[in-house]
Amino acid sequence: MLKVMSLLKRAEGLSHDAYAKWAVEEHVAFARKLPGLRRYTVNIVNGDDGPYDSVHELYFDDEDARAAAFGSEHGRAAAADASAHTSSRVHLLTTEHAQL
Template identity: 35%
Template structure:
């Protein structure tokens, strides 16, 4: 399975409240009709503080991160060529400005317990250190680093999204220089206090020291997630 993520910035003439409302109430129902769509989440940015991470932050300033899951890249390509997507693209222009698109494969290190209730979600954009290859980045991130972060206290979920493709808001392929994103982190906790405590723990000291070896920038956001199409709820016609 692959996930397509959109890093969304609202149009200057659209307020944060209008952006959030339109994305949920108008855009969401259009996007959930895409053929082959398995899951669809909207992550609305509510806080862009680093919150206890002592690491260089990138220049990203965004209002939301979309996640759309497909069985394969072929299924994703077919969805983006569909009539349903034309309506999505038209509506996108009404409330979203600059957009970066990435395709990723996921490594679920700590699955989220569906019975855990409402959780605080933190997402982070990662850029690898200059001189490292994508393969070296993956080896470090999916190896020692994944194990180190999995030991954080009060951690309720941890997923790594390794970027495999990049494109502009117009759907045209983008170079790494244009979109220097190597990974997207998803972490879940019960509260902001648990986030801050986790990143002040000994496990965090180990993981953050290791991060200095292969990550140049970590740009973090707290998000409020709306599961437009939850797991296992895709349309029968998409099966």
């Protein structure tokens, strides 16, 4: 299983509360349409003075499934929506190793 962790910083002029509402209520609609997405979690950072405002976890079967999802019409729409609401995004492709 491939896990993509995306660290997002809200766009300048967007309050932390407005950003959080967008991330958990609006942007998730795009994730629901991504083909091959197995699981999606949004983590909102407490406080508003850190380097990132949210961490998104997206799970796919493998790299091919991830590439197909983000290369799809829905993937491009999700990226455009994220670009409109963030000032920076970092994507980490990981393999999760649960310990507990």
